Amino acid sequence: MFFREITHLIEDNSEQLNYGIAIIDIDTDDEFEAVVMGFGYPNVILKRDGEKLVNVATGLLSDEEMNAIGVAGGDIDGDGQEEIYFLNTDTFGGENQFFDRLISFENAKFIDLFELSIHKNIRNVGAGRSVACIDRTGDGQYGFFIANYASPMKYYEMDNNNYLRDIAPELGMNMVTGGRSLIAFPIHSDKTDLFAGNEMGANYLFINQGNGQFTEMAKRFGVQDTYEDVRGVSALDVNGDGVLDLVYGNWNGPHRMFVKINDKFVNQAPPNLAEPSAIRTVIAADLDNDGDDEIFFNNINQPNRLFKRIDGEWRRVELGTATEPNGYGTGAAVWDYDSDGTLELLVSHGELEPQALSLYKSVNCNNWIRIMPLTQYGAPARGSLVRLRAKNQIKIKHIDAGSSYLGQMEPVAHFGLGKLSQVDEIEIQWPNGMRKSYPTLEINTFHRIDFPF
Template sequence: MRRATAATAAFLLLLGVPAPERGRAQPAAPPPWEVSLVDVASRAGLVRPSVYGGEDTKRFIIETNGAGAAFLDYDNDGWLDALVLSGTRLKEGARVDATFPPARAPVSRLYRNRRDRTFEDVTRSAGIDKVGWASGVCAGDYDSDGSTDLYVTYYGQNVLLRNRGGRFEDVTAAARLASGRTRWGSGCSFIDHDRDGDLDLFVANYLVFDLAAAQEPGQGANCHWKGIPVNCGPKGLPTDTNFFYRNNGDGTFTDVSQASGISRVTGRYPMTAAAADFDGDGWTDLYVAADSTAAILYRNNRDGTFTDVAVESGAAYSEDGNPQAGMGVAVGDYNTDGILDLFKTHFADDVPALYRGLGRMLFEDAATGAGLAVQNRHVQWGAGMPDLDNDGRPDLFYVTGNVYPEVERRLPQYPHRGPRVVFRNVDGARFEDVTASSGPALSAAHSSRGAAFGDFDNDGDVDVLVMNMNEPPSLLRNDYRGGNAWVAVALEGTTSNRSALGATVLVTSGGRTQARAVLSQSSYYSHDDLRLHFGLGKAERIDAVEVRWPSGHRQTFADVPVRRVVRIKEGTGVISGE
């Protein structure tokens, strides 16, 4: 027996596999995965499709990128409502938008939560009725009236939607945010960059696109993929400028793009924008994924200006130093060390990036060591770090969908529609693909883009809202069967902006500390529940909750109850536990 063991060890070494050390205990197998994601969109009433370009062919890049989604409580009743953005379609054979009967106009859809796991379509009554090529949504209470407002980017003209207590009003012109020209708005984020308590606004522009002059598929050097004629770009198309608007505190904004340093970063194709305090200095920074170019990390210089430090911070390129097609961005703390990490999704035949935060605005790409460096045939889009099983270790979720439907006909290994993917966090360092055991909704094929995360049915686990191209959305209800504890933290700023955007919350329980940030936008062009959800595993008490407010103030609370939403008001403390 001893001889056989030695022979086996020698054989393993020949293969480059180290033999197990005698006497060393092997890692314990993780407990059973008890998460099942069920698509309940149809029975919940989310039935209208998001129209976005052609279904079987896409002549121009404007038809490919799709749009985001949002979980928000627009009517302040404590239940998450759902916003699903939509684009439109070109007239067949033409370079103008198609026309639709009013009843079938492809508008973005707002669904009010009825509190019984169903939704009511309130799109018209709520004032969400613009037809156009919507891209991204970011949310925040910019006028500090207690209701969440929306900014939606478009190819064309972006819009600022002020929440008037349940009905939205387009105040773009009155707020001095109207553009004098057609632009392709992409990522956006409300951010209080100067800590004055008012939310300012960052807006990215993807690229300069002229539909009338655009090349047809296959006509130019950047109009082929794997030898197949496809729509052209983004390479070869002109880049545009990012904008930054300072909130004047009176309902209007001032363009400070140049003075702030935001517009000085050029030569990128920016997409999703996430604003958080990435260096822990109490001032909110900005991370922007970029397509086919280096990502941007705007460090807040604390004087009203920003500097791009993505390259020196280690969050601009892949592990081997190459630019990637950055689409979606998730912000979380996967290794529970109290420092924010980043997860970025990319194009087909590439791997995602997992930027582990080292502190002081330094990152390292840990994707390979974490088991994520597996190339796949799908473009990855909306992503998040939800703790799906409430075990205290954030998992990874992302959606997929290729951009060239024509390719599948010649290369079936690159299907237009793809799965949703779940990686279970095994031990804070490694991930395991559990897609196949996370419910049939994961393997259902869709061409998806945005994904928003939140607990829409208030049952203590995180659900997912997904924007699907030319289909109704998916509402993935998390039917978690285990008994792990959880807490959700809802913040209200007083000195800080009322939405507490940019705040970081650290929860210490069971020997580990988790960090999460309140975000205006993340995933892919999407907005998550403002309540921060923390899984707690078997712990039935929380040692400490620390709130790092965007104003610079810090508060710590002990003995916070579990299995409920805890509401904390800046300067006051815990005001309720529901």
């Protein structure tokens, strides 16, 4: 069995309709919380208390009268603390009755920036799905991009007067499609690019032109996939060439493993991975610290799947109770909540009927190293790239800005090392495209790296 179940560590784990999960340090205590969206139920925020995870969501963060589905964090105002975007929806497509929230901690309390009178007229009324934070110019201040379904996509930034603006129209990014999933990192440029996986229409690939402007180039790079319906998406180095590739799930359609070869993506999904399923979340992470990423497919009312590269081939491996054949999976995320160097997997459920959260981890004694780059303002530098060199190996990770489906992973490059006892070099590429190397960082350690420029 790959996982053992540790759900009993979640206190007061009631059955309810949940969706997306984001991993964010909501209280700046240098520990991450899991922010879980509740759909017609209270949101849940799981915080470590000894070995246990306890729900600390109250007031605006609980927001029990809303239908929350997507969530992401990002420092939109440059104060060093991530704001949290709650994406609410009460309809399949088109316009909502509910508004989204943009939660900021100001004057010792949480407020909704969209509730301020100066911002009410720009609130998102579209039926959104996923949200990602993007630092398009590398200045350390993020915007939130919203994948809406059958209404224009949104891109909120804060201007020099601390007013929120939707800049999607001026960037030519206010497309109308069946928006589903997002992932943002330097896919082709040295700055942050954006892949948007869509339903009932072609995917989008927005390439940063180096000045914060974007050009849509999905056809040029071969990732339009026009006739499929995307759900979760993640990034990993599939073939060990030091370049990040894309893996995503299509709803009851063939899943994709797009490998980047000569500035074009080529689908190389093996048949067992491509096999259709009612997929929601896709996560790529080194869950057992052996030095190679696994790929987790979270399905709804179907068995979950886990794929591992063994002898050069992607093979499906036994999940144990994490298979959840009767689970109505709607979201998932990984983070190291107990700081032992092994990632935990949190799975949310709902939509068809209320179910409790579930929690899993791999048992291993492999080595590891964890890297968290920071922005100019001390917030997580989401969208950065981190490269590791050890014994002629090159490994690469991105600092998650929003991915999978409806959620966001921890802002940490988590490298399993297997039995390696030393790392030769860590290189970080910040969202402004600049790079800096750090030799011989200590292994089995979590490193916060300040912005150096």
